Amino acid sequence: MVRSSMTSMERVVAALSLKEPDRVPWFPLLTTTGARELGLPIREYFSKGSNVAEAQLRMRKKFGHDCLYAFMHASAEVEAWGGESVYYDDGPPNCGMPPLADPERIMSLQPPRVKDSPSLIKALDAIRLMKERAGDEVPILSVVISPFSLPAMQMGLESYLLLIHERQDLLARLMEVNEEFTVEWGRAQVDAGTTAVVYFDPLSSPTIIPRELYLKTGFQVARRTISRIGGPVAMHFASGRCIPILDDVVQTGVGVLCAGCEEDLGELKRLAKGRIALVGNLNGLEMRRWSPARVEEEVKRAIAVAGPGGGFILSDSHGEIPWQVSDEVIFAMGEAVRRWGEYPLDWRS
Amino acid sequence: MKSREERSSEFEAALLALDRLEAARLLTDEGDERHVTARIEQDVVPAMERLGRLWEDGRVSLSQVYMSGRICEELVGRLLPQHAEPSGGDARIGLAVLEDRHILGKRMVAATLTASGHPFFDYGSVNAETLVERVEADGVELLLVSTLMLNSALRVAKVREGLDRLGRPVRLIVGGAPFRLEPELWRETGADAMCRNASEVVSLIDRFSGGGR
Numbered sequence: 182m183v184r185s186s187m188t189s190m191e192r193v194v195a196a197l198s199l200k201e202p203d204r205v206p207w208f209p210l211l212t213t214t215g216a217r218e219l220g221l222p223i224r225e226y227f228s229k230g231s232n233v234a235e236a237q238l239r240m241r242k243k244f245g246h247d248c249l250y251a252f253m254h255a256s257a258e259v260e261a262w263g264g265e266s267v268y269y270d271d272g273p274p275n276c277g278m279p280p281l282a283d284p285e286r287i288m289s290l291q292p293p294r295v296k297d298s299p300s301l302i303k304a305l306d307a308i309r310l311m312k313e314r315a316g317d318e319v320p321i322l323s324v325v326i327s328p329f330s331l332p333a334m335q336m337g338l339e340s341y342l343l344l345i346h347e348r349q350d351l352l353a354r355l356m357e358v359n360e361e362f363t364v365e366w367g368r369a370q371v372d373a374g375t376t377a378v379v380y381f382d383p384l385s386s387p388t389i390i391p392r393e394l395y396l397k398t399g400f401q402v403a404r405r406t407i408s409r410i411g412g413p414v415a416m417h418f419a420s421g422r423c424i425p426i427l428d429d430v431v432q433t434g435v436g437v438l439c440a441g442c443e444e445d446l447g448e449l450k451r452l453a454k455g456r457i458a459l460v461g462n463l464n465g466l467e468m469r470r471w472s473p474a475r476v477e478e479e480v481k482r483a484i485a486v487a488g489p490g491g492g493f494i495l496s497d498s499h500g501e502i503p504w505q506v507s508d509e510v511i512f513a514m515g516e517a518v519r520r521w522g523e524y525p526l527d528w529r530s
Numbered sequence: 531m532k533s534r535e536e537r538s539s540e541f542e543a544a545l546l547a548l549d550r551l552e553a554a555r556l557l558t559d560e561g562d563e564r565h566v567t568a569r570i571e572q573d574v575v576p577a578m579e580r581l582g583r584l585w586e587d588g589r590v591s592l593s594q595v596y597m598s599g600r601i602c603e604e605l606v607g608r609l610l611p612q613h614a615e616p617s618g619g620d621a622r623i624g625l626a627v628l629e630d631r632h633i634l635g636k637r638m639v640a641a642t643l644t645a646s647g648h649p650f651f652d653y654g655s656v657n658a659e660t661l662v663e664r665v666e667a668d669g670v671e672l673l674l675v676s677t678l679m680l681n682s683a684l685r686v687a688k689v690r691e692g693l694d695r696l697g698r699p700v701r702l703i704v705g706g707a708p709f710r711l712e713p714e715l716w717r718e719t720g721a722d723a724m725c726r727n728a729s730e731v732v733s734l735i736d737r738f739s740g741g742g743r
């Protein structure tokens with residue numbers, strides 16, 4: 182086997198530059214797995230940014246992957262808006278009651294400040310600590326929920342879908358307020374030392390809204406917001422489809438697109454080649470039951486269709502490996518990517 | 531005279547355009563001699579089932595299916611007499627979301643049930659123990675459970691255990707993102723079937739109720 186000669190940062194930068202690095206980089210996006218690593222209950226684990234930083238560094242040493250992931254949980258953002266997180270022993274925290282139950286409150290809504298939001302400050306602490314200890318050897322990834330997708334948690338998905346279709350006045354005002362928040366939150370992450378901000382925008386996926394509506398809503402929001410964050414941004418639809426809006430996504434200013442597991446990765450690669458790098462698209466839910474042999478088969482399949490020519494990072498499709506996925510599976514993923522991901526991918530012929 | 535397919539297709543087009551007035555006009559056309567229940571069974575239910583399949587195939591979006599379901603629910607609510615709870619001949623149906631406050635999936639199933647004339651007990655968001663208690667108290671025979679998170683989906687196994695202790699058969703149908711993205715998960719939890727989209731629930735109810743309506 183050819184010895185890896187690049188640092189993780191060099192490897193990822195090469196892939197994002199649509200070139201072939203020494204091997205395919207891999208991002209097992211580990212969140213609650215960190216609690217298991219430190220032997221802590223999930224609630225206690227997420228109580229301090231230092232726990233997340235420590236676990237991320239330990240897990241990278243253990244599995245040998247190519248990123249540190251500062252994302253804690255989506256409901257941390259909703260806490261900033263007055264919402265709550267509901268904790269479980271065996272999965273990520275979920276949002277409690279939506280804080281914006283009455284849509285009429287939108288007209289007087291003001292964005293919360295990052296400095297006043299303990300749940301966000303914890304994530305910034307995690308980024309700073311990782312940056313201090315890892316330097317520039319490995320990319321640090323962090324997350325913002327897009328202003329367009331955030332209302333699914335702020336007000337509940339049903340109320341939000343009705344707002345999108347029936348109250349354009351309130352939608353416009355909500356986007357204005359959310360954009361201010363997301364830009365400040367994204368910039369704070371960049372200032373803290375993140376390498377790239379992952380822009381989670383599941384509502385914009387054609388799985389949730391039709392392209393015609395996306396072009397009038399989520400697309401416009403993304404174009405305005407991403408350019409103001411001031412750092413590299415990756416687009417993630419959290420398992421949603423993206424092929425029908427690929428051309429539009431390229432225009433939002435992102436250089437990376439995370440692929441869902443319901444789409445043909447080979448087809449996506451063909452459409453994206455030379456235009457935007459891809460991340461994906463292993464099925465994290467199925468991964469829970471995979472044997473090491475099945476892991477190898479899936480990794481090999483993804484690399485075979487998306488690896489040639491570079492511009493590809495192996496990962497899951499949802500942005501989070503479930504807590505139920507064993508260390509054995511993650512180890513097997515690493516072994517497979519090191520075995521089959523070395524460039525040039527001569528084995529394909 | 532329009533064919534059944536033409537009527538259903540026109541109705542579906544009105545739904546996708548979110549055109550409530552046109553959908554209402556088509557469903558209440560005075561020149562249509564069919565009984566109201568026939569119009570629902572032949573126009574509304576097929577249209578919703580087809581939209582569900584189109585969503586699975588990635589050809590329409592969830593928002594279109596959801597808004598269409600709301601329109602159908604409203605129209606059928608105006609056309610059909612209201613039932614407080616199931617009456618003779620129907621399986622007694624319960625509907626719940628398991629341990630989650632995000633209930634869009636359950637809401638879409640509720641709209642489908644209403645639009646297809648199936649009364650049901652709505653249990654809201656509950657945990658496994660409470661759900662089994664409610665099923666026992668109401669004599670539910672067919673339980674529909676929606677989940678959003680993987681850990682909630684795995685807790686369907688607890689619901690199954692509780693139902694098995696009731697000493698009478700209760701069919702368990704599950705749905706939601708974890709089941710759709712992990713096609714073997716419903717078997718693992720002990721469910722009897724899985725809905726890939728909300729409208730699929732109608733054919734599954736028919737299957738488990740022992741025939742069509």
